[in-house]
Amino acid sequence: MEERKAIVEIKNVNKIFGENHVVHDLDLTIYKGEFLTMLGPSGCGKTTILRMIGGFEEPTGGQILVEGERVEDKEPFERNVNTVFQSYALFPHMNIWNNVAYGLKMKKVKKEEISRQVAEMLQLVRLNGFEKRYPSQLSGGQKQRVAIARALINRPKVLLLDEPLGALDLKLRKEMQLELKNLQKKLGITFVYVTHDQEEALTMSDRIAVMNQGYLDQLDTPERVYEKPATKFVADFIGESNIFEATISHMTGDTASIGLEVGNALCLLEKGVSYSLSEMVYACVRPEKVLFSAGEAEGFNIKGVVKEQIYVGNIIKSNIIIANGQMVILSRLDIDEVPKVGEAVNIYWNPDDVVLMKSRGYQIHHVIENASLGGD
Amino acid sequence: MKRSYRARNKTIPLLTTVSPVAIWLILLVAAPLLYVLFLSFLSTDGYNVVFLFTLDNYKNLFNPTYLEIYANSFLIAFFTTAICILVGYPFAYHMARAGKRKKTVMMVMLMVPFWTNSLIRLNGWKTLLGKTGFVNTFLQNLGIIREPVEILYTRGAVLLGMVYILIPYMILPLFASIDKLDHSFLEASNDLGANKVKTFLHVTLPLTFAGIFSGSIMIFIPSLGYFFVSDIMGGGKSQLIGNLIETQFKAGNNWPFGASLSMMLIFLILIMVTVYKKSGGDMEDLGVM
Numbered sequence: 001m002e003e004r005k006a007i008v009e010i011k012n013v014n015k016i017f018g019e020n021h022v023v024h025d026l027d028l029t030i031y032k033g034e035f036l037t038m039l040g041p042s043g044c045g046k047t048t049i050l051r052m053i054g055g056f057e058e059p060t061g062g063q064i065l066v067e068g069e070r071v072e073d074k075e076p077f078e079r080n081v082n083t084v085f086q087s088y089a090l091f092p093h094m095n096i097w098n099n100v101a102y103g104l105k106m107k108k109v110k111k112e113e114i115s116r117q118v119a120e121m122l123q124l125v126r127l128n129g130f131e132k133r134y135p136s137q138l139s140g141g142q143k144q145r146v147a148i149a150r151a152l153i154n155r156p157k158v159l160l161l162d163e164p165l166g167a168l169d170l171k172l173r174k175e176m177q178l179e180l181k182n183l184q185k186k187l188g189i190t191f192v193y194v195t196h197d198q199e200e201a202l203t204m205s206d207r208i209a210v211m212n213q214g215y216l217d218q219l220d221t222p223e224r225v226y227e228k229p230a231t232k233f234v235a236d237f238i239g240e241s242n243i244f245e246a247t248i249s250h251m252t253g254d255t256a257s258i259g260l261e262v263g264n265a266l267c268l269l270e271k272g273v274s275y276s277l278s279e280m281v282y283a284c285v286r287p288e289k290v291l292f293s294a295g296e297a298e299g300f301n302i303k304g305v306v307k308e309q310i311y312v313g314n315i316i317k318s319n320i321i322i323a324n325g326q327m328v329i330l331s332r333l334d335i336d337e338v339p340k341v342g343e344a345v346n347i348y349w350n351p352d353d354v355v356l357m358k359s360r361g362y363q364i365h366h367v368i369e370n371a372s373l374g375g376d
Numbered sequence: 377m378k379r380s381y382r383a384r385n386k387t388i389p390l391l392t393t394v395s396p397v398a399i400w401l402i403l404l405v406a407a408p409l410l411y412v413l414f415l416s417f418l419s420t421d422g423y424n425v426v427f428l429f430t431l432d433n434y435k436n437l438f439n440p441t442y443l444e445i446y447a448n449s450f451l452i453a454f455f456t457t458a459i460c461i462l463v464g465y466p467f468a469y470h471m472a473r474a475g476k477r478k479k480t481v482m483m484v485m486l487m488v489p490f491w492t493n494s495l496i497r498l499n500g501w502k503t504l505l506g507k508t509g510f511v512n513t514f515l516q517n518l519g520i521i522r523e524p525v526e527i528l529y530t531r532g533a534v535l536l537g538m539v540y541i542l543i544p545y546m547i548l549p550l551f552a553s554i555d556k557l558d559h560s561f562l563e564a565s566n567d568l569g570a571n572k573v574k575t576f577l578h579v580t581l582p583l584t585f586a587g588i589f590s591g592s593i594m595i596f597i598p599s600l601g602y603f604f605v606s607d608i609m610g611g612g613k614s615q616l617i618g619n620l621i622e623t624q625f626k627a628g629n630n631w632p633f634g635a636s637l638s639m640m641l642i643f644l645i646l647i648m649v650t651v652y653k654k655s656g657g658d659m660e661d662l663g664v665m
Contacts (some may be wrong), residue, residue: 077568085563091561
């Protein structure tokens, strides 16, 4: 694989609005030609980051480089970057042709050249024939495509998209997801995409940056983000997770026995991460990886009762209540065997299927260890 | 049976809720207007209105003596409107983009004089602009002028008075349309290569045109009719349509002709509003007051 070339570099960027610290010490490199998604709940700072790259907000501290050049003080149009706005922001007093041509007109491109490029762009987003219409006469999906054409005609190196599909209904959103992804592949332009929809992020992205309260929690491929969430927040936010608080009670080789509130379980220790005995951790198991049996499995003793079952299309979700009242979700395809409602089961899992995450609780452990507890 | 029962059941509450408004509108808006319309077709014997149908009052509108007054009125109204746009737009823009606190302060600054009687405020200007007024004294003391200059009782003074009295009617609709303007349009324009000036010309101005137009209607028409401004600031020297109407109803004792002049103004308003609506204006923008 050829070496990836950085196109946007965000170095130690902070953003503070009044008393709100919205983005904390962010370091992020975006590579040429990739589809990077900023994912997080509302208020996590993802849109602010996008707006800082686009030039609509100035970072409180740190540097932003586009193609190796610092851009913090540059106007939005002096950066080789264009934005597709959440509300599309199509100019309501201009027809589609004029909307798409706007960028080239501002750059004083020759008339014939503008006509040629607008036609090409409308062809690209499959809207030829709509030139004379006004934005108010278009459907949501069509407006979306005009907004993309209007941005792409400027040949940006990076296209920033701020929740572009948020206003569309589910079916259209799915179609547009594919369309956007294909467009990005075809043009080879770097897309930076902001969304709070984890499914959207998993489907479209080359890499996902998961944001949590202004911090970058994890930056990885969709598979890795799903399979190996770096923090409890990521595990919780992306897909469904069963998260258990636990302490490490034994370690033999790369396997550890952990003590949950309600019993014991086994898990695999991540290579390259050092754990100590009685350290507090979070163990995260995806619902489809939870196993059940009538008797106890080797190394496990977590008991529970199946409280209810929910049918979601071809998947059956069983909610199992364990002794401390925590709900454990177990999901199976409807052709697989599932426990019956009211049945008492033992829960276990394959030790490789657990993701172990350090808990902030370990800090308490240090505090207690280092505190002198009176006496001499 | 069932249907009539239901219909009756709705009519009475509907009538009781709507009738006060309806009566108010009929008594205070429709009736006087109809009366003026009726008057404009009657004759006069020099003292009293005579119940004799005639179209002479309307013919009389085109009498060459009055054409100069119309021209003078339209000139004043045109410049009043133009100055109100030029002064009002930056103010309204600033107010729409200001923070909540500043917005309130600016709104109060705009509205407080508006609530004071305009005659009192205009007479206030007299003390500033008169021959022995503040401005003349100040300029004399500075040695810029030797003799007091005539500032009051000029066309300029009338214009100043008009702008001063009417400018809130321009700022409020402008403020409403600028405030409504989605900031992302400006950001998009900026993103696509337009600097601040270009963005203003290509996006802000066309999108706030409704505000300019509705403000202009609300200023142009009254400035044809505000006779007291020309009386106080112009010393009765410059006659406006408003003064002409006032004269017909008072000194001239020719109510029917005064009525036909009033009908002409009403007709002008209707034309302007129709043009506004036809050009895609939003009627709600006219109703900001």
